[in-house]
Amino acid sequence: MAERRIEAPLVAHRVIDGDTLEASLGVRLPVRLAGIDTPELSVAAQKTAATVAKAHARRWLAESDRRGLTMLARVEELGQYGRLVGDIIRPATGETLAAYLLAAGVAVPSDGTRRHQWTDEELRRIEKLAP
Secondary structure: OOOEEEEOOOOEEEEEEEEEEEEEOOOOEEEEOOOEEOOOOOOOOHHHHHHHHHHHHHHHHHHHHOOOOEEEEEEEEEEEEHEEEEEEOOOOOOOOOOHHHHHOOOEOOOOOOOOOOOOOOHHHHHHHOOO
């Protein structure tokens, strides 16, 4: 699919894992955060670190709600597994969820072509970042 950027108001329903959430943009859809990778809940050795990354994403979204900040989905493409690929942005501040997760240390940059191969050291470091 050719890349086409769309921005639309967003209501976040739930965080699936650190880099994927379910949101409404008119209809309820999964949104995969572009440019980052977090540990996977479905991989036993990564589960604790993945739970930490998920908690950080939830915190950012909850703070947006608490502060009454509008959130937009910046959709770049339709990715594999039928997920929208893009980012979540707070237009009033310019902050994005992907940048927050990177700064928090619970995500790594990714070009989206393959999953990051998490080392035990990386996973232990993330586990210590539990909010």
